[in-house]
Amino acid sequence: MEVSGKAVIFGDNVNTDVIIPSKYLTSLDPLEMAKHAMEGLDPIFAKKAQNGVIIVAGRNFGCGSSREQAPIALKYAGVKCILVESFARIFYRNAINIGLPLFERTGISKDIEEGDILTIILEEGKVVNRTKGQTLYASKLPDFILEIIKDGGLIEHLKK
Amino acid sequence: MRKLEGSSERLLESRSNRTVTIEAQRTMNITEKILAASSERDVVKPGEIVEAKVDMAMINEITGPLAIQTFKKIGTEKVWDNQRIVLVLDHQVPADSVKSAELHKIMRAFAKEQNIPLLYDVGDGGVCHQVMIEKGHVRPGELIVGADSHTCTYGALGAFATGIGSTEMAAVFAAGELWLRVPSAIRIIATGSFHKFVTPKDLILRIIGQIGADGAIYKAVEFAGPGIDNMSVSGRLTMCNMAVEMGAKTGIVNPDDLALEYVKNRTNKSFKTFRSDLNAAYEKTFEFNVDNLEPQVACPPSVDNVKPIKDVEGVVINQAFLGSCTNGRLEDLKLAAEFLEGRRIKRGVRLLVTPASQEVYLQALENGLLEIFVKAGAYVCNPTCGACFGGHMGLLAPGEVCISSSNRNFVGRMGSPEAEIYLASPAAVAVSALAGKIVDPRSFSEA
Numbered sequence: 001m002e003v004s005g006k007a008v009i010f011g012d013n014v015n016t017d018v019i020i021p022s023k024y025l026t027s028l029d030p031l032e033m034a035k036h037a038m039e040g041l042d043p044i045f046a047k048k049a050q051n052g053v054i055i056v057a058g059r060n061f062g063c064g065s066s067r068e069q070a071p072i073a074l075k076y077a078g079v080k081c082i083l084v085e086s087f088a089r090i091f092y093r094n095a096i097n098i099g100l101p102l103f104e105r106t107g108i109s110k111d112i113e114e115g116d117i118l119t120i121i122l123e124e125g126k127v128v129n130r131t132k133g134q135t136l137y138a139s140k141l142p143d144f145i146l147e148i149i150k151d152g153g154l155i156e157h158l159k160k
Numbered sequence: 161m162r163k164l165e166g167s168s169e170r171l172l173e174s175r176s177n178r179t180v181t182i183e184a185q186r187t188m189n190i191t192e193k194i195l196a197a198s199s200e201r202d203v204v205k206p207g208e209i210v211e212a213k214v215d216m217a218m219i220n221e222i223t224g225p226l227a228i229q230t231f232k233k234i235g236t237e238k239v240w241d242n243q244r245i246v247l248v249l250d251h252q253v254p255a256d257s258v259k260s261a262e263l264h265k266i267m268r269a270f271a272k273e274q275n276i277p278l279l280y281d282v283g284d285g286g287v288c289h290q291v292m293i294e295k296g297h298v299r300p301g302e303l304i305v306g307a308d309s310h311t312c313t314y315g316a317l318g319a320f321a322t323g324i325g326s327t328e329m330a331a332v333f334a335a336g337e338l339w340l341r342v343p344s345a346i347r348i349i350a351t352g353s354f355h356k357f358v359t360p361k362d363l364i365l366r367i368i369g370q371i372g373a374d375g376a377i378y379k380a381v382e383f384a385g386p387g388i389d390n391m392s393v394s395g396r397l398t399m400c401n402m403a404v405e406m407g408a409k410t411g412i413v414n415p416d417d418l419a420l421e422y423v424k425n426r427t428n429k430s431f432k433t434f435r436s437d438l439n440a441a442y443e444k445t446f447e448f449n450v451d452n453l454e455p456q457v458a459c460p461p462s463v464d465n466v467k468p469i470k471d472v473e474g475v476v477i478n479q480a481f482l483g484s485c486t487n488g489r490l491e492d493l494k495l496a497a498e499f500l501e502g503r504r505i506k507r508g509v510r511l512l513v514t515p516a517s518q519e520v521y522l523q524a525l526e527n528g529l530l531e532i533f534v535k536a537g538a539y540v541c542n543p544t545c546g547a548c549f550g551g552h553m554g555l556l557a558p559g560e561v562c563i564s565s566s567n568r569n570f571v572g573r574m575g576s577p578e579a580e581i582y583l584a585s586p587a588a589v590a591v592s593a594l595a596g597k598i599v600d601p602r603s604f605s606e607a
Contacts (some may be wrong), residue, residue, distance in 0.1 A: 001419035013373050013462055013587075015376065015568075015570045016569070017550070017568070017570040017572055017573050018570065018571055018577075019551070021551045021572055022455055022549050022551040022573075023550070023551055025222050025251075025551065026252070026257065026260050026262075026263060027259065028225055028226060028263075035239075040570075040571055040577055041543060049207060051356055058374055058375065060374035060407060063373060063407065064309065064457045064570060065247060065308070065309050066223060066256060066306075066307055066308050066309040066311075066323040066324060067222065067223060067325075068223065068325035068326040069226070086371070086374060086377060087377075088405070088407055089377060089378050090323050090324065090325060091603055093325060093328060094325035094326075094327070094328070095322065095542050097325060097327035097328055098327060116563060116600070126322075133459060153327065154327050154328065154331055155230055155233050155234055155327060155330065155331075158234060158331065159235075
């Protein structure tokens with residue numbers, strides 16, 4: 001299974017308050033959440049992400065609150081995959097549980113530039129940078145996590 | 161032949177006994193012991209994945225409705241155990257909008273439908289973590305999950321507690337268990353004794369400043385040493401509460417007589433206490449001597465941007481917030497009142513005081529603290545996450561500066577992304593509100 005999109009770059013310690021600010025947490029509608037994705041850092045992110053993007057960022061991505069609205073907002077805004085140096089643990093589990101692919105690789109935020117076209121082969125953690133003609137390998141996901149993501153999330157996985 | 165079979169059985173038996181003995185000799189820290197017990201294993205090691213049985217599961221109205229919605233998608237009719245689920249309304253109470261009111265309604269309806277008695281509605285409880293602790297829903301040795309990142313607070317009472325998301329909570333509601341990777345542990349030993357007006361908040365800020373916002377990702381952080389032994393339960397709660405701010409899976413303290421007494425006064429349920437073996441393994445051990453500790457402050461825009469407060473003295477503030485699951489307990493309010501009694505805050509500054517729970521509110525009332533606050537010009541709010549959550553009250557305008565006793569100073573956390581938040585102790589919040597600018601509590605007391 002593979003996903004593709006344009007790279008959008010963020011820094012270290014991107015927290016869930018900037019991914020979706022608290023004031024929008026009263027909605028249970030994923031499309032409503034998506035409108036405010038990354039609003040704390042980039043108010044027009046939702047528009048940029050519409051055609052499919054890959055977030056590339058530094059260390060501790062998704063730190064802060066346990067709000068699952070954060071990965072939901074990103075997924076429904078058009079984020080196909082997240083590639084970072086490291087994840088905060090609750091965000092990591094939440095993203096898996098809602099079926100948003102994500103990978104870790106040391107130094108990744110320096111290897112990829114804004115706008116690079118990327119394709120990720122989920123099974124291998126293989127990142128093909130079509131703009132630069134480079135191939136990188138991120139840490140592979142354990143099989144049971146890969147299965148959850150491929151099924152579209154924990155609930156869909158459990159139903160199977 | 162029969163004899164041989166018998167002896168080989170005995171041999172196997174004795175081998176397996178020996179295995180058990182050898183395994184049992186393997187030392188474990190408190191986190192490993194709790195995860196081993198909850199997954200019905202003798203021994204666990206860092207990195208192993210275990211299926212752990214959940215003792216208590218908590219949701220609030222921000223993460224809960226999503227969990228409830230997802231639980232319904234699973235198709236299981238009844239929750240796994242209606243006595244082990246706690247629902248708390250705290251983030252936006254009383255409802256500030258129709259949308260919030262709808263979330264509250266979903267929580268109430270779920271409690272009714274599933275016959276869950278432990279619903280803390282508006283007026284019953286307060287901030288979820290304080291409610292969990294003071295209502296006796298946290299007991300040593302238990303495995304507790306909460307759909308809130310500050311669930312790690314409960315480690316102060318010797319439980320393994322961690323934050324999870326809504327989907328995972330839905331699965332817990334259905335099955336009563338979840339997978340967990342056994343974390344490696346960092347031990348933090350606090351030695352020495354605190355100077356006057358230097359608090360556990362200053363210590364945890366100092367620790368986060370050194371270890372970093374991602375320095376303990378996926379790890380358990382165990383607090384130990386005489387500095388912790390001599391600390392109140394309230395102080396230990398503050399320390400464990402902020403473990404997640406360095407990425408930790410949980411913060412934990414080995415339960416001692418003080419912790420056990422606290423718990424026994426609040427529950428009649430039995431529990432099993434675990435303590436780290438003396439020679440248990442840790443990935444790293446850090447030592448902090450609190451003899452030399454000064455009041456600290458986490459400067460914007462991150463929790464690990466920590467400095468001695470004297471380095472930022474004079475920063476003009478617009479708002480001061482005293483409250484939250486970090487520092488909204490009676491001990492915190494008392495400390496602030498020491499400075500505020502008989503004084504008035506600086507004109508033009510807003511001081512919001514938000515007791516962490518109805519119980520704290522009542523104690524503050526009975527102790528005369530609320531009168532001190534009101535006379536000092538503070539605005540006393542109802543128990544809620546309130547200004548810390550930045551959802552429905554006490555929000556900051558662009559360019560404003562707030563000093564807060566809470567746990568996060570992220571960009572936009574308390575309102576405008578162009579506002580700035582400094583995190584400090586209740587003492588620092590109080591003196592800064594009086595001065596209208598950031599002040600070291602020690603210099604204030606000398607003045």
